[in-house]
Amino acid sequence: MTGRFPQVRPRRLRATPAMRRLVAETRIHPAELVLPMFIREGATDAVDISSMPGVQQHSLDSFRRALNEAAEQGVGGVNLFGVPTSKDAEGSGATDPDGILNVAIRIAKEEVGDALVVQSDLCLDEFTDHGHCGVLAADGSVDNDATLLRYRDMAVAQAEAGAELVCMSGMMDGQIAAARGALDTAGHSGTALLAYSAKYASAFYGPFREAVASTLVGDRRTYQIDAADGRQGLREVLLDIEEGADIVMVKPAMSYLDVLARTADVSEVPVWAYQISGEYAMITAAAQNGWIDRDAAAMEALVGIKRAGADAILTYFAVDIARKLNQEAGLRTSGSTAAV
Template sequence: MLFPDYRPRRLRQNKDFRRMIRETVLSADDLILPLFAINGKNVKNAIPSMPGHYQLSLDNLVKTAKDAYNLNIPAVMLFGIPDKKDSLGTEAYAKNGIVQRAARELKNKIPDLVVITDVCLCQYTDHGHCGVVEGNIIENDASLDLLARTALSHAKAGADMVAPSDMMDGRVTEIRNVLDENSLSHVPIMSYAAKYCSAYYGPFREAAHSAPQFGDRRTYQMDPANALEAIREVSMDVEEGADIIMVKPALPYLDVICRVRQEIDLPVAAYNVSGEYAMIKAAEKMGWIDGKKVMMETLTGIKRAGADMILTYFALEAAKDLLKKGE
């Protein structure tokens, strides 16, 4: 098709034409709101690098989750900040740990909200790594039982879905088996299947107090240069029983999201991570960009790449904007 026979601008000339031919439509149904739970009452600790986000005690956590639910956001992702840490991250799988209590409270107060829990050890270990440490080695197989115990404790507390983010080999199988053995076969697993060792996680580590105390996470999170490896990782998690697979971060890995969407027939999630959020907020504050427009363009781009759902710190803001537009 060539000009003058084909004139693409014909269908761009007014907003109604543009709506009618729009290929990618973002809605609140696509969004998942991450939340940080902390002990105490009436606690709302601002996270400086993530404007508009807070460490929340359970009373304030419920209020924020209700705001999300009232904006038609279907789900939240829970991260916990414990009072104490140790080498084995025992608070991660404690019956009355912060995430377990948060899950129970949310399901009690907002039963129809989908509660997803992050399953990892880094927020709970005194060394800040996502598994058991021996010397300077993060031991894969020794970590699997602790991760499975964490997922089981979350599911018993009422979590609708568990999301292992540790990137230990074999953890999906271990979690699936322990859930099934405890009559929790109905609980799905959202696997952080292709999680890269990224510099974009900095603000999150401030929020969750989860920075490693030595070394880095390159021996278990993926090399940012690799895309074929992501397909292998995702395929392995699918074979092990994952119900949803996730690519994290989103923006630097849109090509990976697209490839995963083309090759895998399970739902695909993408995590629009803290550093991506912080950069947009910082540029908006400086007056360099229109923050709302960049936010919506970013989220639409992630969905266009193939994500069925997007974990994003923009969830509340985006849902409000979508509600105004009636989309």
């Protein structure tokens, strides 16, 4: 600096909306957003999820409508969770071809299968009466290897229903290799696997329990990673890639952006992030109180997640944000200067 005035002026690149738009390093596109959806067995109408305002457990009819809306707005995929009417210790509904999740996969393929990717959640917690992600051993602990056998059958059932991307969220050791082996043996070598690799035991999953009507006994700390441990997240990522994961994911997003950034540095497969139920609930609840601007806060969070290294993001805001992006693009093509 010479004299009293700065010669370096970073503010030049922030001076106008047009300049800010031109220099933006990070953009969100509808195609890289994935909408998680809940489908409730036996529901005649959609049921609101009170802790996630704006998100619903779908009936089959409302599910069809929401699928088409998501496709119209150009989101990249939908990630399906089933909410079964009856649950048991083994999570039998998960492998029943007529179980709600497998039915939903078939419907999604039929309705919008040409427009977007149909993803299915592969985990037992939605289907077990104890709410754990696996089956239990006699002493009540989650039995890793017995669970892998259930996951193998579940992967095949989902692929047979038409899932293109099977998303493994259970955090059992060896789950990617187990599902890959089962799929290949059953003739589904074309079905891709997403690994929830760096999945942390998080207080922010709270609203999801309501969304899937889960009554978890205990907690998931013996299989999901402790918040304090970044290296374990990376180790899981590397193991899952070795086991054949086509995509790896970090979850939750906002409290784990460092793990996401480190994963993006080392991964040779796409890296995704999940902005989870509690992250959605926080933004939505604060906005309902008039404390923050919902869309602006959602967009800032998503840009942050992408800037940290996510190639795509699972978010309950997917359709809202896609609509907003499409409207802005529409304003520009119609010649308005109001677009930003």
